Amino acid sequence: MDIRIATKQDCDSIKKIYSSAFPKDESEIVTKLAIALLSENTTPSTIPLIAEANGSVVGHITFSPVGIKSDESCQAYILAPLAVQPNYQKRRIGSKLIEYGMQQLLTIGGNIVFVYGDPKYYGRFGFNAETARNYTAPYKLQYPFGWQAIVLNEYILEKVPVAINCVASLCDPKLW
Numbered sequence: 208m209d210i211r212i213a214t215k216q217d218c219d220s221i222k223k224i225y226s227s228a229f230p231k232d233e234s235e236i237v238t239k240l241a242i243a244l245l246s247e248n249t250t251p252s253t254i255p256l257i258a259e260a261n262g263s264v265v266g267h268i269t270f271s272p273v274g275i276k277s278d279e280s281c282q283a284y285i286l287a288p289l290a291v292q293p294n295y296q297k298r299r300i301g302s303k304l305i306e307y308g309m310q311q312l313l314t315i316g317g318n319i320v321f322v323y324g325d326p327k328y329y330g331r332f333g334f335n336a337e338t339a340r341n342y343t344a345p346y347k348l349q350y351p352f353g354w355q356a357i358v359l360n361e362y363i364l365e366k367v368p369v370a371i372n373c374v375a376s377l378c379d380p381k382l383w
């Protein structure tokens with residue numbers, strides 16, 4: 208299995224992954240997000256990655272930068288979305304995409320990475336709700352327990368609540 212940066216040429220493969228991995232009522236909005244993030248021109252860069260196995264694209268993940276209003280020097284990111292094609296699941300492809308991306312963020316000086324998802328899955332990688340507690344998501348969360356974060360490079364967490372903002376592709380309350 209290889210991991211590489213995703214490009215707009217991967218759109219069709221990415222659409223296939225999300226429409227097969229997510230239930231029908233969720234797949235449309237998550238697919239739209241995955242595709243829109245390919246066109247985000249951010250500083251620092253948005254990092255879309257794909258996993259390839261046997262010549263096909265079988266997994267996808269994106270890390271995009273997050274702004275922390277009270278601390279512009281903090282290099283924060285959010286992991287969203289993530290999916291692995293169903294017939295390739297449970298082979299650690301999702302884990303490898305997360306680990307590869309986190310290693311990249313560690314290397315470029317990332318400080319904190321947020322995720323909004325199932326704690327039973329993301330907890331395996333060290334994400335937890337306590338770390339995210341003082342970072343207020345940009346929209347009201349339907350599942351507040353899913354809001355988690357992990358610290359990189361010995362970043363010192365905010366002690367009082369601060370607001371965060373995301374790239375345009377994530378600015379849709381239906382995603383939260």
Ligand SMILES: CC(C)(COP(=O)(O)OP(=O)(O)OC[C@H]1O[C@@H](n2cnc3c(N)ncnc32)[C@H](O)[C@@H]1OP(=O)(O)O)[C@@H](O)C(=O)NCCC(=O)NCCS
Pocket residue numbers: 228229289290291292295296297298299300301302303323324325327328
């Ligand atoms: C979640 C997902 C990306 C994991 O990809 P994967 O390549 O199968 O993951 P890995 O092989 O690294 O890990 C598989 C393990 O995670 C577990 N797992 C998967 N989804 C989980 C969830 N929502 N909650 C808890 N555990 C989960 C599997 O049961 C498996 O457990 P095991 O190691 O004990 O067998 C994949 O299942 C997927 O695409 N799901 C649908 C889309 C989705 O839910 N995306 C994430 C949004 S939060």
